[in-house]
Amino acid sequence: MESLIVLGEKEWLACCGSVKFAKEMASAGPFSSYQEAVGAASETWFNKVDVNGWLEAFSAHPQIGESPSKAHKSPTSAQWSKGEQSTALATATDTTLQELYEWNARYRQKFGFVFLIFASGRSTPEILAEMKRRYQNRPIVEFELAAKEQMKITELRLSKLFSANATAASTTNIQYASDVAKVGEDRVSCISGHLGAAKEIPAEKSAETFTRTRPPITTHVLDIARGSPAAGIEVLLETWDNNQSRPLFGQMDSSRNWKLQGSSTTDKDGRSGQLMKMVDNLNPGIYQISFNTGKYNPAGFFPYVSIVFEVRDSQKLEHFHVPLLLSPFSFSTYRGS
Incomplete structure (x- = not known):
């Protein structure tokens, strides 16, 4: 027997700051799956919520780089906003933060509402570049783009x-087939404006329920020389597969000791596809992400770039986002969120 997930107006308001949206969705529920709820949410947001409702939802978000107001009507939404901007704040410098504030003001003066973007996992330079690009849009075009970004945030x-409800329901033997795993990763990794229902999970995965909403290891590449995402870079994820040793500094380790976990190519937003299967517990060990930078930039200094990092047993439930900031003659990385 299929179980139902019941969400009230308060919970829907945390997902999207439009009161009209929250009331419509609370009335439309309950829902039997995440996909069903997303489909209803998209239909409601784009076809039943008016312009005032869109603006109300936009105003529920703090400006990128700023903390939510203490008077925020949804504490849960405020907390989520803080988490969604964590990568941007972690990668900001005094200079870029000041530039972000200035562009926030320019954007708001032109369009009349806060700059809205699906910020999870995006650095301050990425967000600034996107804001400057979208600033050139006509107001009607930008208004629609902002609405699409709001829908992505709502889905995440x-x-x-749904993950929280599934965990609570398990204590009373209420279960549902989780659609969160692949859909969550699709939405986190896809920043381009697109609509529609979430992608289906392959049949063999339909019975699995994951706490995570994306694979435990992800990456993206930013071309800091061009000030834009780096598309078309081949990416490999490998693990050290020798239980008797570990890769040591100064030694040339045999490639036979590295086991391929997955490969992908960065999309137009610089994000790789899924590099490993969805698991809740990441195996401790040594991991390596390699980027085919020589093919991307034949005139550059680096034929390829490899980033080696360790996941300890105490970190197996954590998420590891390992971006690459690249120019023809330098690169850097950091642990994102």
């Missing part, structure tokens, strides 16, 4: 609510 937050 909804996945968190």
Whole structure:
């Protein structure tokens, strides 16, 4: 027997700050799956919520780089906003933060609402580049783009609510087939404006339920020389597969000791596809992400770039986002969120 997930107006308001949206969705529920709820949310947001409702939802978000107001009507939404901007704040410098504030003001003066973007996992330079690009849009075009970004944020937050409800329901033997795993990763990794229902999970995965909403290891590449995402870079994820030793500094380790976990190519937003299967517990060990930078930039200094990092047993439930900031003659990385 299929179980139902019941969400009230307060929870829907945390996903999207429109009161009209929250009331419509609370009335439309309950829903039997994440996909069903996303489909109803998209239909409601784009076809039943008016312009005032869109603006109300936009105003529920703090400006990128700023903390939510203490008077925020949804504490849960405020907390989520803080988490969604964590990578941007972690990668900001005094200079880029000041530039972000200035562009926030320019954007708001032109369009009349806060700059809205699906910020999870995006650095301050990425967000600034996107804001400057979208600033050139006509107001009607930008208004629609902002609405699409709001829907992406709503879907991500909804996945968190469904995960939380599934955990609570398990204590009373209420179960549902989780659609969060692949859909969550699709939404986190896809920043381009697109609509529609979430992608289906392959049949063999349909019975699995994951706490995570994306694979435990992800990456993206930013071309800091061009000030834009780096598309078309081949990416490999490998693990050290020798239980008797570990890769040591100064030694040339045999490639036979590295086991391929997955490969992908960065999309137009610089994000790789899924590099490993969805698991809740990441195996401790040594991991290596390699980027075919020589093919991307034949005139550059680096034929390829490899980043080696360790996941300890105490970190197996954590998420590891390992971006590459690249120019023809330098690169850097950091642990994102």
